[in-house]
Amino acid sequence: MVLFMAGMLSMPADAMMDPPGDGWKDWMDGHWGPPSGGGYMWGDSDSWMMKGMLNAPVVGDDGTAYIVSYAKTDAGMISRISAFRLDGTAAEVALRGKVSVPAPLGVYLFATTSVPKLNDYNLLFTHGTNPAVEQSVLFRLPALFGSDAIPDAAALDGRIASKPVVSADRIYVTTKDPYSGNKYLYVLNPDLTLVSKTIIQ
Numbered sequence: 001m002v003l004f005m006a007g008m009l010s011m012p013a014d015a016m017m018d019p020p021g022d023g024w025k026d027w028m029d030g031h032w033g034p035p036s037g038g039g040y041m042w043g044d045s046d047s048w049m050m051k052g053m054l055n056a057p058v059v060g061d062d063g064t065a066y067i068v069s070y071a072k073t074d075a076g077m078i079s080r081i082s083a084f085r086l087d088g089t090a091a092e093v094a095l096r097g098k099v100s101v102p103a104p105l106g107v108y109l110f111a112t113t114s115v116p117k118l119n120d121y122n123l124l125f126t127h128g129t130n131p132a133v134e135q136s137v138l139f140r141l142p143a144l145f146g147s148d149a150i151p152d153a154a155a156l157d158g159r160i161a162s163k164p165v166v167s168a169d170r171i172y173v174t175t176k177d178p179y180s181g182n183k184y185l186y187v188l189n190p191d192l193t194l195v196s197k198t199i200i201q
């Protein structure tokens with residue numbers, strides 16, 4: 001146990017938070033790529049962290065609790081966004097890739113997906129020039145979404161995206177391209193139109 005904790009403390013801070021999936025940082029080998037060998041941290045499909053792992057709830061103004069959980073499948077990583085309402089009803093949308101903790105704003109719920117499959121979305125805008133496989137998305141769902149909902153989305157340069165931050169009716173997201181190392185700050189409107197895109201030096 002002591003050796004395990006010592007190893008955890010020696011890891012880079014971002015590595016302890018990095019999720020699994022194609023293109024995620026393999027901190028043990030110091031490069032970007034699928035983890036080699038499995039069995040550590042996120043590990044393989046038998047890892048305890050891949051069995052029903054979930055985030056703390058985000059609660060909307062109406063008391064609806066939104067929870068994102070993750071599972072590793074043969075088809076890759078699956079994220080499930082679940083809504084639990086005070087009247088006892090629930091809904092769930094499943095998306096491929098790593099979905100962030102969501103942020104409610106008005107009648108919508110906003111989140112990002114790292115390493116997404118773009119055909120999971122109603123893609124309204126592409127706010128970047130990278131190939132599709134090197135992009136992430138910011139998406140929105142109605143706060144009262146049903147299980148058949150298809151999120152609206154905007155594609156962003158950088159395959160890995162932060163959780164969105166809402167301020168003054170705008171959505172702020174940072175992204176990173178693991179291949180070039182480029183980092184970006186995006187600011188978008190609730191309709192997913194672009195306010196600004198800044199390269200972070």
